Amino acid sequence: MNRPGLRERKKIETLHRIQGEALRLFDEQGYDATTIEQIAEAAGVSPSTFYRYFPVKEDVVVQDEYDPMIVRVFESQPADAPPLEALRAVLADLFAQFTAEDFERIRRRVRLIFAVPALRARQLQQTTATERLLAAMVAERSGRSPEDLEVRHFTAMVVASWIVAIDTWAHAGDEDLVAVMDRCLVHLEAGVPL
Structure with missing residues (x-):
């Protein structure tokens, strides 16, 4: 990378x-x-x-440097890798670079976001921006438009999976974030069976 x-x-x-x-x-x-x-x-x-x-003040909690990092790692994945496989590889590669301090900062930020209404509202805007970013990357890889319903739906489901994983990890505290996120993406890849 x-x-x-x-x-x-x-x-x-x-x-x-x-x-x-x-x-x-x-x-x-x-x-x-x-x-x-x-x-x-x-x-x-x-x-x-x-x-x-x-x-704005909310951004000191909500904003981070991860989106550009996700783009760099995603672009380095093999061109023939399906988007979900490439995104799973992105997470593994990206989180391998994180320190214990990085993970603790994420945990503190997530807990605060879920505790403060103004932060939850700002996080929703950030989530939408991340979905758009992923849609552009996935669309380019698949030869489709970022506005295609299926592309937008796919990226919204990926981001929703990430949010559930991060929230679960931040509040449980005893699991590895990478494993929880990968578990959510595997579940998504399997068609979200119950």
Whole structure:
């Protein structure tokens, strides 16, 4: 897989620092009581730098760097791999790069998203953007339009599977995220039997 360059890594480090301080402050004072100015000060950045990374306060929890990474790994999959197989490989490859700290940050973010209504609403917008991104990738691979009903339905089901897996993992805490996500995708691939 192509690794991000130095500049991109520095941006990700700053994003993680701001996000980490925000999560700490949310734990200490609550989401609503924490201001952007407090987060920026704790992270050692200006409020304008905060806004360059996160256009609104909700984004400090909802936003991450994973969509571009998913695109890079998906594009590196064999051209003849079916979309679901390629997406399963993407998750395995992507999560293999994550540290225990990365997984803990995801867990904290997910728990907060499910606890704060404003974050759930913002997450819905992010989910729609991810579905569109996946639809474009899947459409290109399958020679179809990203607007085809079947392409949109497929990518919506994949993203829904990811959400269920991440929520289950974040609240159960004793399973491996990769295994839970793969289990959901295998279930989807099997036609979602009960």
